[in-house]
Amino acid sequence: DTEVTQTPKHLVMGMTNKKSLKCEQHMGHRAMYWYKQKAKKPPELMFVYSYEKLSINESVPSRFSPECPNSSLLNLHLHALQPEDSALYLCASSLGYSNQPQHFGDGTRLSIL
């Protein structure tokens, strides 16, 4: 079992829907990450939060909106997604972000109809 918990495990949504992905960790990690992973490809970094502040946005479209309510929680709000956004969305956390091991959750499998 991973120590980074992501919900839901699967999500199917239409292009006009609004939904949110949730990530939770209780390891005291202060850096949290969102990645997108397509089939047979490596994870691609989307956002980095450090001490609950957004520190990196890898030019992600505004239809993805991250939020870090507290040091243990990370959300990804989704709105007006496109079919090409269908992917596995992974959350990760690390103690700090300078060469610290990143621990991944098992992801949310997102399908856009």
Next chain:
Amino acid sequence: QQQVKQSPQSLIVQKGGIPIINCAYENTAFDYFPWYQQFPGKGPALLIAIRPDVSEKKEGRFTISFNKSAKQFSLHIMDSQPGDSATYFCAASWSSSNTGKLIFGQGTTLQVKP
């Protein structure tokens, strides 16, 4: 220059064999090199990581060899088992970026036959 090139793309070995996965990089600022193992339907799990001041690191049946001058590092899996069948990703990062950003290789799909 921020790429990490991983090979081979796929690998099939018999049980007990020693699969070797290689990665190469150009950016000499990289100073942290983790390996991740990913099973279908799961997130990547950190296997082992190395820093450039060490030439080899072992954890159980997994060994990283690091060649700083050649800018290459590799993963060896000793006495491989069918349960090792998974996708393996090498990665690199650099502390001076202050971002935690990992540069991943393209992945190697390993199949260990019984």
